[in-house]
Amino acid sequence: MKFDAVHDLQDIYRKILTGMSRPGQIENIAAVGQKLRMEITVDKNLTALLMTLLDGEVRFCFAAHADKQAADKINQLTYAVQAQAAQADYIVVTRDTKPQELVEVLEQARIGTLSDPHDSATVIIEVQELDSSRGLILKGPGIKDFTDLRVRTTHEWLPTRNEKVAEFPLGIDLILLDVHGNIACLPRSTRITRQEAI
Secondary structure, eight states: OOOOHHHHHHHHHHHHHHHHHSTTOOEEOHHHHTTOOSOOSSOHHHHHHHHHHOOTTOEEEEOTTOOHHHHHHHHHHHOOEEOOGGGOSEEEEOTTSOHHHHHHHHHHSOBOOSSOTTSBOEEEEEOSEEEEEEEEEEESTTOSSOEEEEEEOOOOOHHHHHHHTTTTTSOOEEEEEOTTSEEEEEOTTOEEEESSOO
16 A cells, blocks of 8 residues: 555554553554655664654654664654754664663653653664563553553663653653564653563
8 A cells, every 4th residue: 555644644643642641552553664665774664653753843863873874864754853862852762772872872861841841852762572461560640550561672771761750740751663563652650660571
């Protein structure tokens, strides 16, 4: 099927909204990503996600190893401005990012201010796989009792993420994207504990 920018990106946006209101619930955006026919060095599902979230009024950055050509292409597609992590509204962490580099990027991410807590960063992290089995325990708004989320990744992002959201409403929001086009959202209001090594 042909890619329909309006319809397809609205579909992804609805799934992001659902994910943010129901933390840990897995949605899938692969049907849209598969429609993209453009030449770009980053994952097609990630490209579709960025085309949904970015526009000319926001700043973004790729963490660590993402090549400049990919960032330039995202800029052309969305008109979003490239920036350093400390100034970015959206920080993109690709799979080739080393664990320590991810931690450093999270440490730099903006958490907003008390007068404007939404002046903060959303961090998009590519992971190997997401599923609803044991791994992380999520609690908080939008979750009845608790929910499980397993994140297959070597990235040690959880302690730093929890530090960044310790003074709610300040904090960062995360969107996790796996190789199958599954996404799961972890807003700053969600409390996350580790159930087992991931």
